[in-house]
Amino acid sequence: MSSDTHVYSYSAVLMGSPILLKLFDHNEALAGAVFRVIKQQEILLTVNRPQSEVMSVNHAAGVEPVVVSQPVFDLIARARAVSVLPESLFNVTIGPLVKRWKIGFHGDSVPPAEELQALLPLTNPQQVILDPAARSVFLPQRGMEIDLGAIAKGYIADRVRDFLRQQGVEHALINLGGNVQTLGGTPDSEAPGWGIGLKKPFGAPEELIGVITVSGKSVVTSGVYERYFELAGKRYHHILDPASGYPLDNELLSVTVISEDSIDGDIYTTLLYGMGVKKGLDYLANTPEIEAVFVTRDRQVICSSQRQFSFTLLDADFHAV
Ligand code: ADP
Ligand code: MG
Ligand code: MG
Numbered sequence: 001m002s003s004d005t006h007v008y009s010y011s012a013v014l015m016g017s018p019i020l021l022k023l024f025d026h027n028e029a030l031a032g033a034v035f036r037v038i039k040q041q042e043i044l045l046t047v048n049r050p051q052s053e054v055m056s057v058n059h060a061a062g063v064e065p066v067v068v069s070q071p072v073f074d075l076i077a078r079a080r081a082v083s084v085l086p087e088s089l090f091n092v093t094i095g096p097l098v099k100r101w102k103i104g105f106h107g108d109s110v111p112p113a114e115e116l117q118a119l120l121p122l123t124n125p126q127q128v129i130l131d132p133a134a135r136s137v138f139l140p141q142r143g144m145e146i147d148l149g150a151i152a153k154g155y156i157a158d159r160v161r162d163f164l165r166q167q168g169v170e171h172a173l174i175n176l177g178g179n180v181q182t183l184g185g186t187p188d189s190e191a192p193g194w195g196i197g198l199k200k201p202f203g204a205p206e207e208l209i210g211v212i213t214v215s216g217k218s219v220v221t222s223g224v225y226e227r228y229f230e231l232a233g234k235r236y237h238h239i240l241d242p243a244s245g246y247p248l249d250n251e252l253l254s255v256t257v258i259s260e261d262s263i264d265g266d267i268y269t270t271l272l273y274g275m276g277v278k279k280g281l282d283y284l285a286n287t288p289e290i291e292a293v294f295v296t297r298d299r300q301v302i303c304s305s306q307r308q309f310s311f312t313l314l315d316a317d318f319h320a321v
Contacts, residue, residue, distance in 0.1 A: 010023070014176075019176055054068075062140065065137060095147035127139070127141065127144065201224070219258055272294070
């Protein structure tokens with residue numbers, strides 16, 4: 001960076017993740033306000049606390065519809081719509097399976113097959129009843145649970161971007177632990193893009209496969225190495241296949257999505273995970289607003305068209321194709 005551009009980094013731990021904010025002004029008060037925006041949103045959406053708007057819906061499953069705020073209603077509606085797409089891996093009603101596996105939380109274990117089988121009928125997203133006029137959400141079976149874990153961080157990253165824009169900020173980066181959203185590029189004319197590291201799966205935190213460079217875009221990565229546990233030499237990671245009830249097993253180690261809105265990044269990482277590389281690339285060829293970088297178990301790094309980003313490979317053990 002040239003000498004007149006100084007980056008100020010602010011960090012916090014929120015939503016169980018390390019949060020990093022980068023600004024080009026020294027502004028503690030603004031950083032504090034950003035962290036408050038994140039907390040306010042988490043309080044509405046989380047399923048990792050006893051109380052939230054989403055938990056109120058879950059507690060009333062099989063009993064009655066629950067009225068939620070308009071943003072939460074819209075988010076659940078979006079998550080439901082994505083869940084009912086043909087062959088979608090994304091499932092907004094995955095909650096009972098997530099809670100049973102507890103992957104990445106204390107007490108994670110491989111549940112007996114018959115227990116998982118018994119939970120599958122509680123994970124049908126078609127059954128979520130939305131009433132836009134009443135702004136209510138109803139889960140008709142007792143035991144059904146909404147889980148917004150695959151979409152909430154993206155949604156919140158966009159709210160942070162909107163907030164910073166309202167405050168007149170032109171250049172900033174927010175990283176919500178795997179979900180990065182940027183405002184503009186950096187003010188440095190020599191290096192105007194934000195370089196965002198693509199982590200080496202199962203490597204040390206600072207080990208990178210390469211760098212994705214963007215301006216004013218979101219970069220979201222979902223990987224099997226983010227949250228998992230090992231038992232008898234087998235790894236169980238946190239992206240579950242709603243068809244089987246088990247972690248999804250395919251050729252992928254991670255999917256990174258580059259898009260305007262981070263909510264799309266969060267949704268599409270999950271959808272593309274389910275599609276795999278071949279179907280995923282076919283899909284992206286007809287969806288120019290969404291771009292992706294796939295990392296496979298055989299150490300290939302496969303990029304879509306690179307109109308919205310550029311990729312630099314750093315690790316010679318991986319091959320860019
Ligand atoms: P992270 O950013 O924590 O890696 P992801 O965006 O990859 O999260 O989403 C994973 C989380 O989403 C899980 O921790 C769980 O709460 C939830 N989840 C797991 N499987 C699915 C699925 N098939 N559909 C929707 N949500 C899921
Ligand atoms: Mg996601
Ligand atoms: Mg995510």
